[in-house]
Amino acid sequence: MSRVFLIAIAALALVLALAVWRPWSGRDAGEVVVYTSVDDVFARPIAEAFQKETGVAVRLVPDTEEAKSTGLLNRLIAEKNRPQADVFWSGDPVRAEILKKQGVATPYKSPQADGLPAAFSDPQGYWTGFSARARVLIYNKDRVAAGDAPRSVMDLVNPRFQGRACLANPLFGTTSMHAAALFAVLGEEGAKRFFNEFLANGGQLASSNGDVRRLVAEGRCAIGVTDTDDANVALMEGKPIEIVYPDADGMGTLVIPNAAVLIAGGPNPENGERFIDYLLRPATEEALATSAAAQFPLRAGVAVPEEMITLDQMRPMEVDYTALAGRLEELNRGFLKDFADRAR
Amino acid sequence: MNADAPPIRSLQSGPVSPLVLEAPGAWRGLVIAGIFLLAITPALPLLAEALTSSGQAVMSGVFAAAVQGGLVIGVLAASVALVLGVPTGVALTLYDFPGRRALMVVLALPLLLPPFLIALGWSMLAGGGLDGPAGPIVVFASWILPLVAFATYAGGAGLSATAVEAARLAGGERGAIVLTARHAFVPAMAAAGLGAALSIADPGPGQVFRVQTAASEILASFAALGDFGLAARQSVTVAAIILAAAGPLAFLVAPRIAEALMARETRRVRRARMRGPRAAAGAAAAVMIMAALLTPMIGLVSPLAYSLVEGGDLRWLSRAFSELLRTGGDTLVYAAGAGFIAVLLGFALAVAVGRDAGRRRFAIAACLFLLCLPPALAALGMIQLATAAPAWADPVLRSRFALCLTLGLRLFPVAALFGLRAQATSSPSWTHAAAVHGVPLALFLKRVTAPHLAPAAAAAFLLAGLLAIADIGTALLLHPPGAASFPLAIFTVMANAPEAFVAALALVYVAIAAMLLFALWRLVGWKRA
Structure with missing residues (x-):
């Protein structure tokens, strides 16, 4: 017992010494x-x-x-x-x-x-x-025919994707920035209408962009919005998805x-x-x-x-990045928090 | 007392008699207050901010619903774990069947995994089938189940062999099972309550399965709104509600957490080897453990299996081992450091609480309260303390030790429950006999108290260490630059890494941890298990 006890004490002393030593x-x-x-x-x-x-x-x-x-x-x-x-x-x-x-x-x-x-x-x-990176649309090729492929972020509220579209929680990560950008580009009313219609259209709120990738890749959602790196990883893994740079002839893609x-x-x-x-x-x-x-x-x-x-091959969304931060703080405390609450 | 313990020498009266361990005294209150004050210290900056700031009201309709959702999930998960865990623990206590020891190692595996990783495993297997409250309930139930089963096992092991043999003679196997289950039920309930409290503070599974819980609301206040005051007020509100809900549990558990063993009978229960019951118990325990615990692991590692089958591609496993080499040493330091601090404080609390039921009730209630506070509260408080402190304090406040300390302070209530039980199973007659023979307190502590508490301390050390390395939130905020833990490494790569790589990391982590557990178990000795 005493030998085991001594070994244990020596080991713990070593651990504490290592813990205090700054790497x-x-x-x-x-x-x-x-x-x-x-x-x-x-x-x-x-x-x-x-x-x-x-x-x-x-x-x-x-x-x-x-x-x-x-x-x-x-x-x-x-x-x-x-x-x-x-x-x-x-x-x-x-x-x-x-x-x-x-x-x-x-x-x-x-x-x-x-x-x-x-x-x-x-x-x-x-x-x-x-x-x-860019905010892109991804769609599941098994669930969406090429002719029906989404072209705009606004397709998330299109009735043809009713109950089949997903978006990450806009309180976190790049989705929060995307939400602030939509408010800047579409205006207060336009952006609120978009988010409200997303819910009315049966849109699903995912926990993260990685979750969106997974939901679309598994076919649980037909389309979703995520980042190019998430989409690229799914493509490299051979998932049945396709990437669309949205709104090439409209408000542009958020960079x-x-x-x-x-x-x-x-x-x-x-x-x-x-x-x-x-x-x-x-x-x-x-x-x-x-x-x-x-x-x-x-x-x-x-x-x-x-x-x-x-x-130079895409149409970047024109936003003032410095202005987005202030807008985001205000939105997170107001509309976006309320939206996320309603989406659950 | 242990038969092979060295005999206590009769010595001259020392300055302090062992009787202080049985007698009331002001030192008990001081030690208890000191330990709880120390435990709450890292969270104090934010708690002070919560009390002094005026901001958004805490109890909005949304937050109230989220609290209710979190409570329902926690209670249901704990109930499921109780229903499944008690029979599992009883089977492990009473019967010796082939593979029993291996099953006990497997049983500990979910405790190694952060709940969000278990949630991902279930989610990958079930698709959308578990979306909603069912998902977090399944995840937390499979996470709490080992706690309940081990508590039942420990409770059952506290029975005297004579009592079990008598029950067997009087009522057959049913009698022995009922006696063991009844005896272990209170510790099992305490473990379930502990698990429920920890689950209520964890936002991960709720997010994976898209359920709004109190923890996810608090996370949103911290991370998205950046409103630490609101987050702290919400945290205190949740902890107070849980405290009120857990009050009856503390009241029930405190006096019965352990009954003192009579000094005349400490022979351990012998596990039965009768073919029928042993086969049934073994099969039931195996099915339970495999179904509830290995299922999410299968979900997690399946992408790696596909990758290996399709192309024999070993690069993900190789990269996972590299990651393990980079972070393994620090992970062990965090686990051991946090476990040691938790045990030191938990067992000091247990000794100070003594046999008084009132103090025990207070201690258990306070422990549950501390466990309900979100880990980020203490972690951010610790950062603020370290930032305000002079540079010479960095070896304590900005080192691996700071993370060990914060995790140890958070998890000491877990060790305290082990300590309270172990301390209460000592017989007062030991102290009296030592006092009569003039044994000084130091010698009594060394020769009697320490050996008696050692097995429980070892178990508490292991459990607190396991829970510590699974605590990602605290590690993310406090680990020194360049000294990440392995689970943290998994967490930070999982968003964008290929699924096969995440699977390889999870597999390597669980395999290495299981081997370490196995080795440790062998070192301590199978007979103790």
Whole structure:
């Protein structure tokens, strides 16, 4: 008994010593702490490539768009007065804009940002947009004939898809940004009518964009709206879906650029800037385009896979990304919360 | 007392007599208050904000309906788990059948998995068949079932061999089963209540099956509205409602959580090897465990199976092992650290509570209250504390230890229930005998109390450790950069990773955890099980 007891005590002492030992060292010239809301499978290869090329170790803290946690955004805001992160690599510009408004971000205009369209970045340099996803329609080929394929987001409320359309909860992730964009483009009344008709048409509310992909791939929904990376993963898995870039002859497709944010007062600001420079390079845009993330470059002239739809081949929805963040906060507390409640 | 324990030496009277463990004293109240204060400390910043801020009303119609939905799901899931778990636990206690030990390892598997992962498994298998309240009820029932079965098993193991033999003689197998079930029913109910409380704080399955629950409403307040004050007020409201609902349970459980064993009879129950009952018990337990627990696993890993069958593609398994190598060490540290802190506090609470039924009622009610608070409340509070603290406090507040501490403080009520039961099964005559012989308190604690509590402490350590690594929300918010846990890694890749990769991760995780459990079990010794 006493020997087992001693072994147990020694093991626990080791565990506590390991627990107190910090695996990163704060202000250290040799590392950078990156928080990211981009999915780990897509962000980690880029971080590892940066580490290999520069010798600067990357401590990556990934998040997920699945709405099952309070998320990294809250962590960044809570850590504002003494941040641990140097960079926030956001999967969308709205959360980057929220950090700017909360005083968590600091301006940084990277020399590598040349060639990136100004419309997808903060004019004051608090965040810089690069490689993007798009909000696309997907439909199940077994449940929708090619001639009946949806062409517009408005088809979600079309009677021919009654009870067969789905949308992720608009309180979370990129769907929330899409909802705010629809309010900006369609106007207050038009957007409310769209969401109300979605419910009246028997639309289903999914828990996330990944859930939308699954519901459509399994045929439980005929059509849905999701992000290009979700849709691409389903295609790579051989699911019977087809992707449509919606509203090519109308309001356009919502483009969701990544956003690189330098954190104010981060422990390794120089390495943070180096990491942002690395993210904004044409080579990183190319890497993200050829990965499973299938993110199209914002720059012209970056090599992409043949089948990829690029920015100049689509009609991007014209929205002011900086304005969307403020609109979203207001909508989340009002109409969208009410919509989500009614949808259950 | 254990027959092979070393004899207690007769020594000169020490400064403190073991009788303090039986006598009333102000120290008990101080220790109890100190432990609960420590446990609530990380959540205090947000609770203070909740009490001082004026904002949106908490009890809107939607939130009231969500609370009601969450309560109904929690109670029904706990009831189903109770109905299935008690017979499973009784079968494991009374009968020795082939594969019994392996089944007990399998039984622990759902506790390793975050409930949302179990929900995904069920959802993949059932399609839309479980949408609505049925889905979360099935998920939480299969998650609570092991808690109930193990509590029944532990409760049944506390019976004396003579009592079981007498029941068998008087009433046959039925008599033994009824006696064991009755004896273990109160701990089983406590376990079911514990599971219900934990399920009410978990938003995952409700979201997967599109059901609005109190936890999902609180999550929306945190994550979508960014209104921490509202989220904290909602959390306190839910905890208070559950406390009111669980009050009768605490009242019932407290005095009966354990009856002190008589010092004259501590011989353990021998498991029966009679062919008929043993075969029936084995088959029933196996069917129960396989159907309720392995079904979601089949749903989860089926994409990997398809991938292997179609192309013999092993790359997903290889990547899953790489992920395990990256995160395995930290995962073990989190599990062990949280388990250790939970056991330390839980058993200290149990010793301080002693045999007083009033203190026990208070302790159980307070434990249930703490368990009902959403984990994010303490995690965000801990971030705020760490941010406000000077840099020299980082080794405690911004390290792996901070995550261990927060998880340990959240889960110490689980260990406390084990401790309360184990402590109550000690005989007061041991203390009196030691005092008569002048044994000092330190020696008594070392030679009598610690060995007596050790098996329960080991079980509590394991359970708290398992629950700790399944707590994704706290890990996401508090893990130091570059030190993610394996379940967190699964969580962060599952949204966009290929299904076969997620399946490979889940399979590797469960397989490794099962092997570790098995190895640990062997180390501790099968006889104790």
